[in-house]
Amino acid sequence: MFQGSAIGRVAVFVDGDNVPAPHAPAILTAAREWGEPHVLRTYGQAQNLTPWQEVPGFRFFCAGLTNSASAFRSACSEFIELDAASPPVVKTSNGVPAPAPAKTEPMPTGPAIGPFDRKIRETILAAPEKGMMEITRLSAELHKLHGVRIGSQPEKTWRGYLGKRPNLYLLDPKGPNACVRLRAEGWPAG
Structure with a gap:
């Protein structure tokens, strides 16, 4: 376990196929040793993630085409429907355009390594x-x-x-x- 000072904002990614939802409190406690969790995501097959939907803070964003199975759609907190004809166009289930991807900050620069x-x-x-x-x-x-x-x-x-x-x-x-x-x-x- 981490034995240092918190480093700031933390993203938590959970293997939802292999880690049961009752482990969420321990995962969050461990994450808080590093900093404040700002992103809480669980990944896995949609049918395995249903118990994770009950954990406060964890959300499931799924993406698929118009013909994606209804069971898959219902396992998601938010389903993003992709338009197969023009992949860059993204529509959410409530018709609101999906936000643009976050811009990543470039690596800071400094003097050459000496x-x-x-x-x-x-x-x-x-x-x-x-x-x-x-x-x-x-x-x-x-x-x-x-x-x-x-x-x-x-x-x-x-x-x-x-x-x-x-x-x-x-x-x-x-x-x-x-x-x-x-x-x-x-x-x-x-």
């Missing part, structure tokens, strides 16, 4: 938490392992340095136990 960043990454990955570390501990570890002090960098502070590289690091809000996390997608594979 030797100092590689030392930071190596130090964070060596920590017991694997992928995260308190910023104050990062400072001490980098000095101990590599003889490096943040004052030798133009930014002069850890928050300044790490914050300038949002493509590589995620920072907790300011505080005595604030952590830095590696942003996995910002680092080359391997």
Whole structure:
């Protein structure tokens, strides 16, 4: 189980074919350790999801063509009817046009990865938490392992340095136990 501070908004995806609905309270409790659940979705075959419809907050959005089975449609909180003649046209069961897909935000950019960043990454990955570390501990570890002090960098502070590289690091809000996390997608594979 996660043993850290909450990270913000959380999406919960449940395997509705294999996880019974009575597990919902435990799933939500676990999710809240990570942050506030904003998306609650259960996936599976429509006939297996009926008990999940009774769980507050969980909804079932289904999509199909005009000829989709009525049993499938009735298992859905909302059925989105797709027009087979022109796939981009989407109609909901109540005739209201489906909302446009949410825009995804581009990956933040920052300076290129340099030797100092590689030392930071190596130090964070060596920590017991694997992928995260308190910023104050990062400072001490980098000095101990590599003889490096943040004052030798133009930014002069850890928050300044790490914050300038949002493509590589995620920072907790300011505080005595604030952590830095590696942003996995910002680092080359391997």
